[in-house]
Each structure stands twice: as structure tokens, then as C-alpha cells.
Amino acid sequence: MLKIGNIEMKNQVVLAPMAGICNSAFRLTVKEFGAGLVCAEMISDKGIVLKNAKTMNMLYIDERENPLSLQIFGGEKDTLVEAAKFVDKNTNADIIDINMGCPVPKITKCDAGAKWLLDPDKIYEMVSAVVDNVDKPVTVKMRMGWDEEHIYAVKNAQAVERAGGSAVSLHGRTRVQLYEGQANWDIIREVKQSINIPLIGNGDVQSPQDAKRMLEETGCDGVMIGRAALGNPWMIYRTVQYLESGELIDEPSVREKIAVCILHLDRLIALKGEYVAVREMRKHAAWYLKGIKGNAKARNAVNLCNTRDELVNLLNELVLEQEAKELSQAQLV
Numbered sequence: 001m002l003k004i005g006n007i008e009m010k011n012q013v014v015l016a017p018m019a020g021i022c023n024s025a026f027r028l029t030v031k032e033f034g035a036g037l038v039c040a041e042m043i044s045d046k047g048i049v050l051k052n053a054k055t056m057n058m059l060y061i062d063e064r065e066n067p068l069s070l071q072i073f074g075g076e077k078d079t080l081v082e083a084a085k086f087v088d089k090n091t092n093a094d095i096i097d098i099n100m101g102c103p104v105p106k107i108t109k110c111d112a113g114a115k116w117l118l119d120p121d122k123i124y125e126m127v128s129a130v131v132d133n134v135d136k137p138v139t140v141k142m143r144m145g146w147d148e149e150h151i152y153a154v155k156n157a158q159a160v161e162r163a164g165g166s167a168v169s170l171h172g173r174t175r176v177q178l179y180e181g182q183a184n185w186d187i188i189r190e191v192k193q194s195i196n197i198p199l200i201g202n203g204d205v206q207s208p209q210d211a212k213r214m215l216e217e218t219g220c221d222g223v224m225i226g227r228a229a230l231g232n233p234w235m236i237y238r239t240v241q242y243l244e245s246g247e248l249i250d251e252p253s254v255r256e257k258i259a260v261c262i263l264h265l266d267r268l269i270a271l272k273g274e275y276v277a278v279r280e281m282r283k284h285a286a287w288y289l290k291g292i293k294g295n296a297k298a299r300n301a302v303n304l305c306n307t308r309d310e311l312v313n314l315l316n317e318l319v320l321e322q323e324a325k326e327l328s329q330a331q332l333v
């Protein structure tokens with residue numbers, strides 16, 4: 001079982017932190033599909049320290065989401081520690097995670113995110129400072145290295161452990177790779193064998209069977225799923241079920257997909273108001289529609305929706321169209 005500090009997860013399936021995606025509306029929806037742990041999108045340490053209004057809103061957690069890991073990023077010790085202390089005392093997050101994987105230049109040029117991967121001593125120093133100042137367990141999410149010439153995953157994970165970190169999540173790609181190529185699971189096994197704190201494996205888990213294979217091949221303690229859960233919280237549910245019973249549950253029907261998409265939309269509206277929520281929901285709606293045959297027209301139309309009513313009507317029409325198609329196909333057989 002996956003246990004981080006004194007927090008026990010009910011299973012080994014973890015929703016990855018994803019910027020612009022993993023707000024309370026999406027996390028709660030995924031949680032209801034059985035995730036053992038959900039991770040929030042990365043939040044700027046400076047935004048927290050300066051009490052930036054948008055950043056403060058990002059700290060909102062619905063109590064039904066717990067256990068939850070809240071991720072902060074930064075490049076300087078003072079602000080990172082201040083932000084961690086704020087999260088520790090003022091939010092109901094269970095775990096404080098530090099981002100050491102973000103490859104985006106805007107972040108790495110501030111010595112944050114993946115930039116840390118080049119310096120295990122800095123990792124030790126920064127993580128120690130955070131651990132010493134908070135009560136909640138502190139974890140780190142990292143990539144395996146900066147580039148092929150600088151793969152310090154083992155040293156970096158050991159530095160986290162020595163510093164008092166409670167777990168590591170490892171994405172098996174370098175910073176330079178971004179999302180290209182295939183995630184390297186061998187390094188996940190290697191790191192697992194070199195530390196005594198839990199390791200969560202991450203990268204290219206696209207199906208429940210992949211999740212099982214990652215756990216078996218690497219010995220990792222938890223499996224983190226990112227892109228495969230976009231518009232697809234069933235991926236989480238199906239993985240939990242598969243790991244527990246070996247049973248592979250059917251993919252959802254179009255009607256089920258749309259019902260959850262609308263639930264997600266309504267939660268996003270409650271969180272951000274209709275104007276922002278509908279615009280943010282366009283990308284999610286396109287993901288929910290993925291895999292539905294003949295959806296190209298609907299995916300384009302989604303991008304023109306400005307109100308909840310427009311979006312919901314469009315989605316409901318799609319359900320009726322799809323069901324009519326299925327019926328006529330069934331009658332032909």
C-alpha cells in the first residue's frame with residue numbers, strides 16, 4: 001500500500017499534478033472515480049508569499065478531495081520555505097510537494113522546476129529547509145535528469161531522502177526530452193532500489209495494464225497517471241479496479257462521458273464563474289469527446305461555446321445523435 005509520512009492512501013493510483021488542469025473541480029471528479037491520491041497543479045512560491053489573489057484561489061481544496069498533495073515551485077530558499085509554511089498552516093492539503101520537473105524556460109530560468117536536477121546538493125539544502133519548517137510530509141516530483149549527460153535521478157532521490165523528504169515521484173524523462181520519446185521505466189526501478197522512502201512511478205501509463213506492468217517491472221509503490229486521465233476519469237477507476245481484481249471494466253458510453261463532462265463543467269463554474277469556466281472547459285470537452293466516432297464537428301463547435309447553456313445543449317445533442325446512430329446500426333445487424 002502507498003503510505004506517505006503518516007498519510008495512508010486507499011490504493012496505489014495517483015492523479016499527476018497538471019498545471020491549468022488539476023484544480024478542485026477536476027481533482028474532485030477524479031477523486032470520485034477512486035484515485036488514492038490527487039495532486040494539485042503547481043503553484044508559485046512567490047505568488048503565495050505575495051498573497052496574489054489568483055494564487056490564493058488556487059489553494060482552495062474541497063474536503064472531499066483528501067488525501068491531496070499540493071505542489072509548490074520556486075528557486076530560492078527563503079520564498080520556498082515561506083510558501084511551504086503558509087501551505088502547512090493555512091490549507092487542508094495533506095502533503096507538500098516540491099516541483100523539480102517543470103521543463104518550461106520561464107520556470108527553469110528562475111532556477112526552479114527541472115533546473116534543480118543538476119544539483120543534488122541544492123536539492124538536499126532546499127528540501128531540508130522546507131522539512132524543518134513544516135509539519136506536513138514533504139515530497140518531491142522530479143524528472144530523471146536534465147539531459148542524457150546529466151541523469152542524477154539516484155543521487156537526487158537520495159538527497160531528498162537524506163533531507164527528510166517522505167516520498168519521491170519520478171517521471172522517466174529528461175528536461176530536454178519534454179514529452180518526447182518513451183518514458184524510461186528502468187530508471188524508476190533503479191531509483192526504487194536505491195531509496196527507502198516510497199517512490200511513485202510516472203510516465204506513459206496509458207492503460208490499466210500499463211499501470212500494473214509499471215508496478216511489477218519497477219517495484220514502485222504508486223503509479224501516477226497524467227495525460228491518460230484528461231477527459232477520462234474512468235482511466236483512474238478502471239485502473240483501480242484492474243489492480244484490485246484483475247477485472248478490466250468496459251469503457252464508458254457516450255451518455256456517461258457527457259454526464260461527467262457536464263458535472264465537471266458545473267464544478268468549474270462554481271469555482272471560477274461561467275465566463276472563465278466555459279472557456280477553460282473547451283479543452284476538457286474536446287478530451288471527453290475523444291474516441292467518440294465522428295466527433296470532429298462537435299469538437300470544433302465546442303470551441304465556439306461561450307455559455308453553459310450553449311455547451312450543455314451541444315453535448316446533449318451529441319449524445320442523442322450518437323445513440324440514434326447506434327440504434328440504427330443495431331437494427332441493421
Ligand SMILES: Cc1cc2nc3c(=O)[nH]c(=O)nc-3n(C[C@H](O)[C@H](O)[C@H](O)COP(=O)(O)O)c2cc1C
Pocket residue numbers: 016017018019020021040041042071099100101102141171202203204205224225226227228
Ligand atoms: C498539461 C500538463 C501540465 C503539467 N503540469 C505539471 C505540474 O504542474 N507539475 C508537475 O510536477 N508536472 C506537471 N506535468 C507533468 C505530469 O505531472 C506528468 O509528469 C507527465 O505528464 C508524465 O505523465 P503521463 O505520461 O502520465 O502524462 C504536466 C503535464 C501536462 C501534460
